[in-house]
Amino acid sequence: MGPGNAPAGRRAPKLPPRPAPDAPVDSEAATLDINQKAAFREELRRQQKAKQRAEKATQQEKETKNEEEAVATVRNDNGRKHRGRRNSTEFIGQPMEPVQQLKLDGAKKAKIPHFLSAWFNAGHDTKATNDTDNSDAESAKTDLTIISVGEKDVKAEPAKQEANAVAKPPPAPVEVAKDKTAMKHRPTSYSQNINFSEITLGRMIGEGAFGKVHEGKWRGKSVAVKLLICQDLRSDILNEFQSEVEIMSVLRHPNICRLLGACMEPPHRALVVELLQRGSLWGVLRMNRKSIDQEMRSRFIYDTAKGMSYLHHFERPILHRDLKSPNLLVDKNFNIKLSDFGLARVKAHVQTMTGNCGTVQWMAPEVLGNQKYTEKADVFSFGIVIWEIVTGECPYDGMSQIQAALGVLNRNLRPNIPRDCPPFFSRLMKACWNRQPELRPSFPHIVNAFRTYQSSISESRATSSAAASAKAAMAASVAAS
Structure with missing residues (x-):
């Protein structure tokens, strides 16, 4: 339809007149027009880039603000006081470093501990990114931290933070300093070398650091039989296995x-231990969650601390190295008993042969970073166990092992303490989770703190009971009159 045939009511657009074919072309004007268009396009591109930079800066600012808000939401209970009489064994000190509750988007390969590298490179974490941000640049604190222990204050200087990851196998733990006040035990000669033919194996009831665990019968007694998954041991590891078994056989607590x-002879090398029918604390916390009251949870924690104090202050101190709820067994009266301790080189040999890196959710930062560690690594794991007992949940649930390990190692990640957690347990957890091992309390200090805490609870209950009785007596006398 031409311009002249426009429908009624609409006016046809007026078109510019066409130049005559022979009309001269103004080349200077045409060149100027092209330059103007090019300049306009360049200005448009510049404005678009500036807008993109501004949007990116705004997004980064929002992310930084969100991270700061997440850190700010973490409660600091170090200054909170327990209602009632103040305990002389409260864990007082400087606030812990900010605890960031987050899920890592990826892994920094340069900071993967040696024993986790094979697991990560196998492709278990598909969310790896090229994030090179180093969030572990924590400033060294120069203030002294005081942990009140009974009537004695123990002061410790913060140690300079070492490198997070070292490309070498984990070194042997530093020897534990012996406590002169600890009970003395002298191992006797080991004589209980069991012939495997005397054992009747039953059903499999679990799988631990050494291998599969079966119910069994030995000399008419119900026992648990831990079959060593790697029967072919080097001579040095076998010698240590026999030496540590001798020590473990005389432990009485x-x-x-x-x-x-x-059983020392291959192919049936195994440990025979007492059988506890209720199984592990891991299962008890999940199967009986509603029936476990606060008093029972407190007893679980106290029993664990007493057992660990005994191990650490044996004549030859014993580090557990794998303290977690699956390795805490429960007897018929709901008492806690520690298992799967010692035998570090045998466990390391098993992990090397099977490719199993262990349960990193309970490991201390210095263990994850392949640094030298002491008995205070067990104290860190104990703090995670307290959190398990309080919440009944799995630490870092929903995160892979590599994410949890890198979070603890590089981001100071810790489990989120619930709001209804008793203040004493909250302070104790945070003290055990201190980044600097020397600032964590020892197990004898923890046991003493628990005794004072339980004493204050008993006094509070007695006072409440007396007040209730007096009130009831007064009401009865009023009713009688």
Whole structure:
């Protein structure tokens, strides 16, 4: 339809007149027009880039603000006081470093501990990114931290933070300083070498650091038989296995799972220990969550601390190295007994042969970073166990092992303490989770703190009961009159 045939009511657009074919072309004007268009396009591109930069800066500012808000939401209970009489064993000190509750988007390969590198490179974490941000640049604190222990204050200087990851196998732990006040125990000669033919194996009831665990019968007694998954041991590891079994066989404590004997001959190398029918604390916390009251949870924690104090202050101190709820067994009276402790080189050999890197959710930062560690690594793991007992949940649930390990190692990640957690447990957890091992309390200090805490609870209950009785008596006398 031409311009002249426009429908009624609409006016046809007026078109510019066409130049005559022979009309001269103004080349200077045409060149100027092209330059103007090019300049306009360049200005438009510049404005678009500036807008993109501004949007990116705004987004980064929002992310930084969100991270700061997440850190700010973490409660600091170090200054909170327990209602009632103040405990002389409160864990007082400088606030912990900000605890960031987050899920890592990826892994920094340069900071993967040596024993986790094979697991990560196998492709278990598909969210790896090229994030090179180093969030572990924590400033060293120069203030002294005081942890009140009974009537004695223990002061410790913060140690300079070491590198997070070292490309070498984990070194041997530093020897634990012996406590002169600790009970003295002298191992006797080991005589309980069990012939495997005397054992009747039953159903499999679990799988631990050494291998599969079966119910069994030995000399008419119900026992648990831990079959060593790697029967072919080097001579040095076998010698250490025999040496540590000798020591473990003489341990006697209400909160230690008793070793009855061991089968030393291949292909049936195994440990024979007492059988506890309720199984592990891991299962008890999940199967009986509603029936476990606060008093029972407190007893679980106290029993664990007493057992660990006994191990650390044996004549030859014993580090657990794998303290977690699956390794805490429960007897018929709901008493806790520690198992799967010691035998570090045998466990390391098993992990090397099977490719299993262990349960990193309970490991201390210095262990994850392949640094030298002491008995204070067990104290860190104990703090995670307290959190398990309080919440009944799995630490870092929803995160892979590599995410949890890198979070603890590089981001100071810790489990989120619930708001209804008793203040004493909250302070104790945070003290155990201190980044600097020397500032964590020892197990004898923890046991003393628990005794004072339980004493204050008992006094509070007695006072409440007396007040209730007096009120009831007064009401009865008023009613009688």
